[in-house]
Amino acid sequence: MPLYESTLIARPDISGQQVEGLSEQFQEIVRDKGGDVAKTEYWGLRSLTYRIKKNRKGHYLHMQIDAPADAIAEMERNMRINEDVMRYLTIRVDALDPEPSAIMQSKASRDGRGRGEYRSRGSERQGESSSPPAEAAAGGSDAKETDSGGGGDSGAAKE
Template identity: 30%
Template sequence: MERRSNGMNKYESIFIINPELGEEKRKEVIDKIKAVITSSGGNLLGLDEWGVRRLAYPVKGCEEGYYCFLNLEAIPAVIESLERNYRTIEEIIKYLSVRIEERKPKPKKIKPKRYRPRIKQEYGNRRYESRRYERR
């Protein structure tokens, strides 16, 4: 596990809000989550609102949910605080946070070169050619 020089890791977090809420209440919930991240010392790198989508199965009596996707940089304590707030806010019906590991490119496999010695055959001044015979 590799950490950055500032001790922060990159995380992705997604939470689903009850779709029956009004626009104002939804913005309030999103602003509250943003405030939790910044007040705890995390950096919000991006927020993407995906809108209302159908859930795979009913969650807390809801067939649909308003999806919000966060991209953030934080220490693990910030994520614990964020998930604690996800649990306490009643309007959030589901959430998931994962740490993003930076992938290093795989080293290319070096193929060993084949060594084929060349065989030189001298036949004097004559040129030998192969002839193809046609079938009848």
């Protein structure tokens, strides 16, 4: 069966539970037509780049689907009818990626950051800032030696 990825944006004024209900509704349609939803990711309530139907935010839902074309057509027909779905896009792919999508990976890395990591990063900066002046001092003495070796009055006084 062909493989698809489908992403939809739902209205911001519905709850997370209602978004899960939408997900279940579309998964059921795919299963009834002989397909399978391999993975579903809820990306959360995100800001939109531009307004869609007078909304600045939307709930993002991403699905990886292994289903025949008529199942996808029926799912998209229901997305068009449903008033909670503002936009959707379904594309055909060669293979389904078992790993989390790039959005979920970046979200996980942001969730992992805490105040402790920020503090440790700041202490590294302090350690780095103390070592360059030592190098600069060593570099500065080398610069003086090369300057004095260039001739001139100060060079004559050393000889």
